[in-house]
Amino acid sequence: MFFGEKLQSVRELNGLSRKELADQLNLSEQAIWQYENQYTVPKFEVVNELKKVFNVRAQFFYTEPFVTNISKVESIAYRAEDREARKKTKMETTFIDFISYFLDKFENKLNLPTSILPLLRDESMQLYNTSVEASDRLLQLESIAENARKKLDVQSNSELLYKLELSGIAILEKNMGPSIDAYSTWTSQQKPFIILGNKKKSAVRRNFDLAHELGHLLLHYKIDMDSLTKDEHKTIEKEANDFASFFLLPKAPFLKDFSAISKKSNPESYLDMKMKYMVSIGALEYRAYKMGLLTFEENRYFCATLNRKDYRKNEPLDEDIPIVRPGKVRSLLDLILKNHLFSLNDILNDYSIDRSFLESLFGLENKFLSKYFEESNRDYFNHSNVVSLFAKDN
Template sequence: MFFGEKLQSVRELNSLSRKELADKLNVSEQAIWQYENQYTVPKFEIANELKKIFNVKAQFFYSEPFITNISKVESIAYRTEDRDARKKTKMETSFIDFTSYFLNKFESKLNLPNTNIAQLRDESIKLYNQRADSDNQVLHLEMIAENARKKLDVVTNSDLLYRLELSGIYILEKNMGSSIDAYSTWTNQEKPFIILGNKKKSAVRRNFDLAHELGHLLLHYKMDMDSLTKDEHKKIEKEANDFASFFLLPKEQFLEDFSTILKKSNPDSYIDLKMKYMVSIGALEYRAYKLGLLTFEENRYFYAKLNQKNYKKNEPFDEDIAVIRPGKIRSLLDLIFRNNLFSLNSILNDYYLNRSFLESLLGLENGFLEKYLEESTIEYFNTSNVIPLFTKGS
């Protein structure tokens, strides 16, 4: 029996519309709809093309669905400039559903350590909900950020990604096109995700993305992102940006370090601080300006020079600072497969997947899983029941 539900889920996982898939198969969009709703069954030639497109085996579409919906469209936090891309949010829920399913399966063999991200979220929301009683909401948000940095034990921003993974957040890289930098969400199983676009981006800008999405996870839990007005969305985006600024650049230490800068309106004066905090020159100046350390005129001059030097795209030493890639899932897979808690061959055979399917899903480079594949050999003969024809000495 052909399961149209599986075709729909894997199509959405690959961010393809029915029209886009139809074009790849040289069939009508109506035909794809009929396949997915099981009004018709694709011919052998079409099924063969589907397995190539989605890196699965043909039996994948003829086996029972195994994915359940654990993520919600309204829980995914996109950037303001990504509002026009929200039509693709449903496809991102499919990605979260698939990813979470396999992570749950792999982790089922382990006794996982306790993580503190959910507790930190609850603390942050409690403080966040008290902000209406505060005369200075910015100061209130700064307290939340400082508490988060302390509880996550972030000593230096260079190990931010590692500290977030250690806290219980799952961080993956995914090609989401040019319009989406990153997004974050909590699943209904209380599993937090940060998804980073894998387009080329400097390490310092990625740090800000991580802190921004952390802000969403801690401050905007269960907020219906899909029903927000444009102004409401701008407001929570500003909160996430401010949180990131406060989190990455703690006030007291930053004030002390900034006092050493002589030419506050010159972007090149911020390079030493950039290397210390692993934050972009623009983010450093923004923090200083909001703290009242630059005048309005100095701020305008700074941005004029920033544009003149083309630093909004490429800053000094961007190429010299290594981009840290997520490592938690790699470590999980290595532990699982090297200790034979699961067989990769069995996983691929049981779910009718190709190796490249899992590599793409989990943000791994092509060929990463190859070393865990066992050589499947069939033993036609063995020596257990051989009767020797000749004995020694005869």
């Protein structure tokens, strides 16, 4: 029996509309709709083409769906400039559903520490929902950001991605096109995700994306993102930006370091602070200006210089600071496969998928998983084995 639901899910997973898939296969959009709704069954030749497009085996379409819907459209927070891209949000929920399924399958074999994110989120929301005057809102956000930085034990922004992964957030990279920087969401199973676009971006701007999405996870849980008005959406985006600024640039050390800057209106004067805080020159100056450390004239000159030197797109040192990539999923797969808790061959056979399917799903480079293929007669450990991800104290 051909399962049209499997075709729809793998199409959405790959970010294709029915028309886009139909064009690739030289079929009509109506034909794809009929396959997905099981009004007709694709011919053998069509199934062979579907295999190539989606890196799966023919049997994939003839076995029951294994992924459940645990991600909701209204729970996904996009950046403000990505508002128009929400029409593709359904496809991102499919991606989260697939990723979450395989992560859960692999993590069930490990002794993982309890994620601190749900508790930190509840603490943050309790303070966030406390009624305050509009003039005190920023102080409230700053207090939430300072508490989050402390609870996550972020000593340096250079370790931010690692600390977020350690806290229980699943962070992955995904090709989402030129208009989407990042997004975040909580699943119905209370698992937090941050998905980063893999378009070329500096390390310092990626750091801001991470802090911004952390703000959404902690402040805007249960908000229906899909029903917000334009003004409401701008408000929560500004809150996430303010949170990110407070989180990345704590007040006391920032004031101390900023006092050493001789010419506040010169972007080059901020390079040492950029290296220390791993934050863009523009974000550093904006934080200082909002704290009243620059005059209006100094701020205007600074912004004019940024525009004149085209620093809005590319700042000094951007090419020198290496971009940190998510590592938790790589470590998880390495631990699982090296300890033979799962056989890669068994996984691919059980789900009728190709190696490249998993590599694409997890944002891994081509052939990353090749080294884990084992001889068919390898003596694997049985599935009752459990390996701790963290060394136990003696």
